[in-house]
Amino acid sequence: MRSALQYFLARQPIAFGIFAASLLVMLFFAVQFLLHLGHVRDDVPENQALEEWMRPRYVAMSYRLPPRVLSDILGIGPPPREREREPLTMADIAEQQGVDLPTLTERVRAGAAAFHEERGK
Structure with a gap:
């Protein structure tokens, strides 16, 4: 495994950098998704008292x-x-x-x- 990483770093540094950056971006969005998963609800609270901002x-x-x-x-x-x-x-x-x-x-x-x-x- 280590020799494969050394090979890609030595022979294909740009491709390896793009791959590493894409992994970091994917990890960021996966963490954001998991953090917000608990807050997602399809429904609006039922029979809510009217407030000024409501349409x-x-x-x-x-x-x-x-x-x-x-x-x-x-x-x-x-x-x-x-x-x-x-x-x-x-x-x-x-x-x-x-x-x-x-x-x-x-x-x-x-x-x-x-x-x-x-x-x-």
């Missing part, structure tokens, strides 16, 4: 609602197309409707409960 799409995923149903619950109309949407947050919606976030949260929870009860889930 309607995030809330719809959290409450397991179709976007149109959430739009009806919030009274904001149909969701705009992906490329044409403006950054609308829960703080903006609460301000437009003159309510606070806890009131809006209760409205969303009640609407979601009614939707899921109607669908039998």
Whole structure:
């Protein structure tokens, strides 16, 4: 094994350097992958209390609602197309409707409960 390394270092130093560098890069990404593996989750926390930064799409995923149903619950109309949407947050919606976030949260929870009860889930 040692003689093979000496051969490659003596005869092919550039190729050996590229190989060693690629091994280090691969090791770096493998360690990063393993460190972040525990933090990866597909789901959004369910029935999360509304916060100012949240967007309607995030809330719809959290409450397991179709976007149109959430739009009806919030009274904001149909969701705009992906490329044409403006950054609308829960703080903006609460301000437009003159309510606070806890009131809006209760409205969303009640609407979601009614939707899921109607669908039998």
